[in-house]
Amino acid sequence: MGDREPVHDHAEGAGLLELAVAIAEEAGQMLLAKRPARPEVLATKSSPTDVVTALDRAAEQLIRTRVGQARPYDAILGEEGGATPGDGGARWVVDPIDGTVNFLYGVPDWAVSIAVEVDGEIVAGVVNNVPRGELFTASKGGGAWLAGERLRCNTGVPLDRALVATGFGYAAERRRVQAEVLSQVLPRVRDIRRGGSCAIDLCSVASGRVDAYYERGTNYWDHAAGGLIAAEAGARIAGLNGRPPSVEMAVCAAPGLFEDLHDLLVSLDPEHD
Template sequence: MTHDAAASADLLALARRIALVAGEHAVEERRRGISVAATKSTPTDIVTAVDRDTEERIRSMILDARPDDGIFGEEEDTHVGSSGLNWVVDPIDGTVNLLYDIPAWSVSIAVVDGPPDPAHWNALAGVVVNPVSGEVFEASLGGGARLGDRELHVNEDVPLNRALVATGFGYAVERRRSQAEVLVHVLPRIRDIRRIGSAALDLGALAAGRLDAYYEIGLNPWDHAAGGLIVREAGGRIGGLRGEAESDRMLVAAAPALFDELTALLEETVV
């Protein structure tokens, strides 16, 4: 299926409107108080009622506007559509930050042409909203990336040893142990590390020049669908190791030259 820039811009406008409404709702729910509704992969991998309520609200707004599209989200079963377009939704990215009232969590919504698999989709529109700060990172295919009214571009010409690099960690003990081993290898060779707690905000920050690079093992498609398009439209490169596409095995994002340096470093330790 082919989509022109105008169609992608229309999808972005809808995604932005939905994300802003959902984010406002989530902030109101957080003010009323929050509790852990369930755990997922481990006792520290939590889901709150806000996550579930926010995803339900997002799904309802999507289906009201575009009933033939599919929806692939974190908290609920996939809704299979007939249009070929899929909405990839993370209702709250940074749930632990939300729980602790750390103002670094986001609503992430992308629209992709094709299946909800990063190796086979073509991202058309993506928006990442931080409802606490009010910042809106967004991009449409061929339309560039923006933070509010500001056009975004990744930092260029940053050598690896001067790069401020973000990452994140999983919930399972064994994964954390292996991620720590990678970090020990990476940290002495870069400027410093940042761990914000929301992959979507990390990618938005990279596009905005607040970070130079980002890598993480174990991401799900909804964690980076919107942020990945924002980085690409800001001139960045995203992929995995050894020429692979980004996946749960690894996602690396940076300006093209730094991407090559960082992936080479990571390939020394990641099997």
């Protein structure tokens, strides 16, 4: 960190990022203003511990409305509302509250995550860690930024000195297998952190707050924006064995550490739960 943010040459990506930032900030302000002491649990998703609040849906609707007003022909993929087709040349990938359980309990680590694709490539991403007042942004080729300073991931960290973030799924059997994998990872790294938000964990890699991140069970909207931010900070994000990050696995770290963590995870065969 320390570089001042440049004027980007990529006008389209920068313009999309500017709009995404404005929408993410508005959604975050709404969520802060309306969050009760114990938000209403509207429903469960994949399991009884995977909750969706009424404010998840309200935040996504706000984001969809603002995108529609500014760019009515764009497509939208949202965690709560699914896919809305469009022919505007861009697709918005939205997680209205990444870290819903943190939001529910008042843990100050949840975020509004918005990424924008053009021709299938993510060109802009914003992760608004609302309760901490931290807005992480990136545009393709334009770097990753926080509070006007450029982010760079930690480099040259060996696996046994790496502080590694991870997360766990909601289904009991998946958590059991993830705990078994973790028991094998933990002795081989510096320590583990579990924050509860994939998007924020990826931003933590970007900003050097952790050295690496891995998790099975994340969806595209969880890592779309944070993945661009981490990549623009110099990290590599991918799945296992050359695949892209997916629900099967997402791994993120600087080159070198990425390969070491990847190979460890492959050796532990975490894909079969």
